[in-house]
Amino acid sequence: MAVQLYGELDTNRQFSLRRASELKQKIVPYLEKCLTIPTGFLNAALIQKRREHILNYFNATLQDWEDWHWQLKHRVQSANDLKALFPQLSAEQCAEVEHIGRSFRWAISPYYLSLMDITEPSDPIRLQGLPSLAELSDDFGEEDPMGEALTNPAPCITRRYPDRLIINVTNMCAMYCRHCQRRRNIGETDLHAKMTDLKTALDYIRANPEIRDVLVTGGDALLLNDHTLDWLLSELHSIPHVEIKRLGTRVPVTLPMRINDHLCSILAKYPPIYINTQFNHPQEITEDAKKAADKLIASGVVLGNQAVLLKGINHQPEIMKKLNQELLKIRIRPYYIFHAKNVKGTRHFVPSIKEGLEVMKHLRGYTSGLAVPTYIINAPNGGGKTPILPQYLVSLKENQALLKTWEDKLVQYETP
Ligand SMILES: *Cc1c(COP(=O)(O)O)cnc(C)c1O
Numbered sequence: 001m002a003v004q005l006y007g008e009l010d011t012n013r014q015f016s017l018r019r020a021s022e023l024k025q026k027i028v029p030y031l032e033k034c035l036t037i038p039t040g041f042l043n044a045a046l047i048q049k050r051r052e053h054i055l056n057y058f059n060a061t062l063q064d065w066e067d068w069h070w071q072l073k074h075r076v077q078s079a080n081d082l083k084a085l086f087p088q089l090s091a092e093q094c095a096e097v098e099h100i101g102r103s104f105r106w107a108i109s110p111y112y113l114s115l116m117d118i119t120e121p122s123d124p125i126r127l128q129g130l131p132s133l134a135e136l137s138d139d140f141g142e143e144d145p146m147g148e149a150l151t152n153p154a155p156c157i158t159r160r161y162p163d164r165l166i167i168n169v170t171n172m173c174a175m176y177c178r179h180c181q182r183r184r185n186i187g188e189t190d191l192h193a194k195m196t197d198l199k200t201a202l203d204y205i206r207a208n209p210e211i212r213d214v215l216v217t218g219g220d221a222l223l224l225n226d227h228t229l230d231w232l233l234s235e236l237h238s239i240p241h242v243e244i245k246r247l248g249t250r251v252p253v254t255l256p257m258r259i260n261d262h263l264c265s266i267l268a269k270y271p272p273i274y275i276n277t278q279f280n281h282p283q284e285i286t287e288d289a290k291k292a293a294d295k296l297i298a299s300g301v302v303l304g305n306q307a308v309l310l311k312g313i314n315h316q317p318e319i320m321k322k323l324n325q326e327l328l329k330i331r332i333r334p335y336y337i338f339h340a341k342n343v344k345g346t347r348h349f350v351p352s353i354k355e356g357l358e359v360m361k362h363l364r365g366y367t368s369g370l371a372v373p374t375y376i377i378n379a380p381n382g383g384g385k386t387p388i389l390p391q392y393l394v395s396l397k398e399n400q401a402l403l404k405t406w407e408d409k410l411v412q413y414e415t416p
Pocket of ligand 1: 158159160161164165166215385
């Protein structure tokens with residue numbers, strides 16, 4: 001009996017070893033590609049050099065750099081600043097930026113600028129921050145493809161779902177993403193919502209007890225000042241049917257110094273708070289971003305990421321996989337990957353759905369389930385978030401399913 005068991009174990013072990021070596025082979029191409037994808041951590045020395053250069057230009061100190069108000073006040077948003085900061089850029093390039101800026105506003109925080117290789121047109125940070133001529137030749141996109149104007153039952157509110165809604169509190173951001181879905185709201189100037197409008201929005205929430213989840217966004221929710229934020233969160237906190245509060249913000253990526261002790265002491269008062277941010281490329285994951293995440297987590301905030309799938313930035317499966325893995329290392333859980341919307345001026349960023357599915361196909365099974373967010377297409381005109389999955393269920397009849405595994409193996413599955 002014992003001898004037989006050993007024999008069985010032997011063949012099982014041999015079988016397992018063969019399978020393990022097959023699995024090991026599967027990851028080799030990714031590991032090779034991975035070496036060529038830099039992260040913010042790997043770029044630390046470069047980033048520091050750029051920071052010194054920018055500080056020199058503004059005649060400022062490291063202490064200034066760590067002050068989010070200083071960062072906002074010194075956002076680079078004119079061709080003159082750009083030219084003076086980066087003499088490597090040609091006069092033509094700067095004129096181009098100025099020209100595009102007349103149609104679509106731009107501004108970049110010094111911090112985000114320090115992550116950027118300004119002379120490299122394919123740099124994923126530059127693509128997100130610096131205007132490009134392609135923005136002016138978009139004959140496909142619309143101003144408001146989500147029809148937010150038509151799902152606005154009260155000032156500042158977008159309601160598209162039964163139990164939750166958005167409050168838009170500002171149009172201001174630390175950096176105006178070139179792929180912004182709400183660029184129609186950016187306008188010429190920074191505007192926070194009027195106090196009277198916020199009060200009316202809160203009245204709407206109070207009057208509708210089925211609203212259990214309120215998402216504060218913008219713009220960037222964390223560009224509200226501490227005082228207003230404290231007030232708004234305490235108001236929401238005092239509404240018994242509001243079970244959770246969420247903040248939509250890109251500051252962990254574009255202005256991590258905003259996550260300071262004072263802000264964290266406010267956030268800590270109103271649990272549960274969920275923050276979804278938007279990292280789109282591993283190069284955005286820096287020591288500063290990690291510090292911001294650590295502080296938020298220490299204040300009891302739960303962190304998630306909503307990446308936007310962007311052509312030329314992260315539409316390659318290896319980059320998206322690396323991004324999600326790097327996010328987990330700083331305790332940010334990948335939540336959604338959004339298919340870029342058809343917003344006027346962003347056509348050059350919009351990938352095909354096929355490319356999106358390819359990205360998803362390379363995640364499930366190949367890496368931790370924690371690193372696999374849901375891929376979402378926003379249905380036009382406020383139809384809502386619609387999940388898109390590669391075909392894992394090939395057919396389903398009564399109690400017979402035909403499944404396709406992550407390795408494309410077809411298997412029959414039967415239920416009683
Ligand atoms: C995205 C969104 C939400 C939140 O959706 P979840 O899938 O719950 O994250 C809520 N309201 C509006 C209007 C939205 O666009």
